[in-house]
Amino acid sequence: MATPETTIGSTRRTEGLIRLAGVSKAFGDRLVMAGLDLTIGEGEFVCVVGPSGGGKSTLLNMISGLDEATTGVVSFRGRAVSGLNNEVGYITQRDLLLPWRTAANNIRLPLELRGWSRTAMAERVREILAMTGLDHAADSYPYELSGGMRKRVSIGRVLAYSPSVLLMDEPFASLDAQLRLQMHEELLRMWQDSRVTSVVFVTHDLVEAITLADRVVVIAGQPGRVDLELPIEIDRPRRVVDVQSHPRYADYFQRLWSALGHDQPTGGAQ
């Protein structure tokens, strides 16, 4: 993934792991999304930004099978999603750990549910603990862990079963700025190590979106539709702290900023 020819979103997109075609979603009388088209490639990192109420979380729910499209088709590997999609790993703003399980046993949970053997589980949990830097916290309960460590457990828990796509709904919104930078660095590292996992990452934070994504998708309007798709052509592996000084960063920020209905770029773009 660090090789130059695969760093650009558009080349990955052609494979089309996830495809939404003419998707609308209504809750009762309220139409939150209308005629949305979007394709997400194998191994691609896509950030979705846009105002609240535009159906960004609904998009993730439809890919996972938790919600159904009212009209249109959501397909995964060429097949329409019906019922729960067990190839996804879903990470929300809250860490949603089981408080009665240690860090190691929280990571073990999906493996138990998928019927792994005891020895395979033990080995995989060890790997994940090492990858997430949690070896020393394996036997700690969630109440004994800091917010950042809990977040690592919840990401490790999902990566443990190697899902084809990670769905992340503002996962770092509740963390302080410094910890968020650190989590960005770690997420990119883990994603690059896993090689094949696609990521659909919903956020309000344009800096976060540009830092992480191969492509940023703006969903705007009421009901929401894709307003802009912006490939982020910054080489990987990226150093999170360097992204904002990249020559193209200001341009990306400005284009996203105006796509969201703002005329003037603010200080954040410099």
Place this chain on the structure above:
Amino acid sequence: MTSTSEMPAEAAEARLSSPQESRRRAGGDGRGALATALIRLAILAGILVVWQVVGDLTTFGRWVSDPLSVAARVGDWARSGLLWEGTRVTLSTTLLGFALGTVVGGLAGVLLGVTRRLGALLEPFILALYSIPKIALAPLFLLWFGIGQLPKIMLAAMLVGFLIFFNVYQGTKTIDGQLIAIVRLMGAGRVAVIRKVALPYLSAWLFAGLKMGLPYALIGAVVGEFMASTAGLGYMVKNASSMFDTDGVFAGLIVLMTISTVLFLLLTAAEKRVLHWAGRGI
């Protein structure tokens, strides 16, 4: 926000009132804790002295007995074996009723909570039943279950069962829907969700119910013994009072208080072991 927010409020409250918490609030560690203990001992001594003086020196005395006479009576009962016999009967009634009520109430709570539709359907009937002052059912239980130990066990079980049921049922309504969705995406079916998420989660609510229910188990047993019986601490208290024997009444009450306190301490210790993962942050 954090994982601890998944603890039920009631359970959290029950934990707040646990001894270690009140100790922390009252004095803290080391010297503070020692001072607190000494002050409490002094208060206890004061109460006993005042009680003794009132009992000895006033005409009111024969209605309230006094600590020395009560202690002497408990000693008599211990020597004659009456104490052990009464305790055995009342304690076994209490524990059997407590266990039966917990099992039935807990199962009903999980069942109606997990099958939402059934729970919603039956809720008004259960609320109507709950609104009956349940002690008033005691005479009916005597008709149904005879005059042996069984009606007392059933009375205790019913009082406890309702409390456990409501706690567990309420608990099922507070299980985090987003958590369930995420665990299902990880591959959990219905049974796995119940086993790996619902039941451990409900253990906190169950303990809140157990702590509330424990005194009611004792109430059920004693009220049952008041009504019709020839054994047990409730019978001994009632018997003594009908003979104006206040020493006997107070001796019975002190023994009941001791039993209740010991059971509560055991339950709190069990809770600390089982719910150790809830931490101290709540």
